[in-house]
Amino acid sequence: MENMAGNFFLVGLMGAGKTTVGRALARKTGKTFYDSDHEIEARTGVRVATIFDIEGELRFRDRESSVIADLVRMNNIVLATGGGAVLRPENRAELARHGVVIYLRASIDDLLARTMHDKNRPLLQIADPRAKLQSLLEQRDPLYREVADIVVDTSQQNVNLLVSRLLDQLHHIPAKT
Numbered sequence: 001m002e003n004m005a006g007n008f009f010l011v012g013l014m015g016a017g018k019t020t021v022g023r024a025l026a027r028k029t030g031k032t033f034y035d036s037d038h039e040i041e042a043r044t045g046v047r048v049a050t051i052f053d054i055e056g057e058l059r060f061r062d063r064e065s066s067v068i069a070d071l072v073r074m075n076n077i078v079l080a081t082g083g084g085a086v087l088r089p090e091n092r093a094e095l096a097r098h099g100v101v102i103y104l105r106a107s108i109d110d111l112l113a114r115t116m117h118d119k120n121r122p123l124l125q126i127a128d129p130r131a132k133l134q135s136l137l138e139q140r141d142p143l144y145r146e147v148a149d150i151v152v153d154t155s156q157q158n159v160n161l162l163v164s165r166l167l168d169q170l171h172h173i174p175a176k177t
């Protein structure tokens with residue numbers, strides 16, 4: 001177990017590995033793992049895709065901001081955010097202030113391969129998910145980089161190896177108290 005103070009927040013596009021790496025990072029550091037999508041689903045009782053369907057993306061973003069504001073105030077957690085969490089400036093400010101922010105990147109090929117079977121990603125249930133991922137990357141990469149304390153490429157990386165290397169890097173980044 002690696003004892004490290006503070007919170008770690010993961011940002012990045014759909015399929016970058018935020019939920020998977022976040023869970024593994026929490027296990028290795030003894031921190032409590034949260035995922036903002038999972039929290040939204042727990043509070044509403046329905047899947048993300050259903051919220052998009054019934055209430056629309058705007059209302060989903062309201063729910064996302066409310067969950068992020070609650071969770072970042074906890075201590076000793078790892079939070080995997082949804083890929084669009086950085087869209088709202090208030091979310092970016094909350095994330096940057098309350099934890100060390102890790103931006104997970106991967107090739108479009110990897111993002112596509114990792115998301116194509118998951119119907120619970122409503123934004124990718126379209127004819128050309130590759131083009132969508134490309135345009136989301138162009139729109140959001142600057143926002144991810146604005147809040148990130150560290151940028152990690154997860155393409156062709158084994159998750160456990162990735163987490164070990166990430167931990168070595170995180171030891172050199174001061175916790176946000």
Ligand SMILES: Nc1ncnc2c1ncn2[C@@H]1O[C@H](COP(=O)(O)OP(=O)(O)O)[C@@H](O)[C@H]1O
Pocket residue numbers: 012013014015016017018019020021080114115154155156157158159162
């Ligand atoms: N480094 C990796 N190498 C291979 N597969 C990965 C990697 N990281 C995540 N995955 C897989 O890709 C899919 C999406 O990962 P997930 O953690 O849900 O991404 P995100 O939360 O960023 O959308 C999952 O099936 C997961 O097992």
Ligand SMILES: O=C(O)C1=C[C@@H](OP(=O)(O)O)[C@@H](O)[C@H](O)C1
Pocket residue numbers: 012013014015018019037048081082083084085120121122123
């Ligand atoms: O990129 C986005 O706008 C979204 C990413 C999803 O989370 P993951 O990044 O964990 O798939 C989820 O929040 C929702 O489908 C919207």
Ligand SMILES: [Mg+2]
Pocket residue numbers: 018019035037080081082
């Ligand atoms: Mg996720």
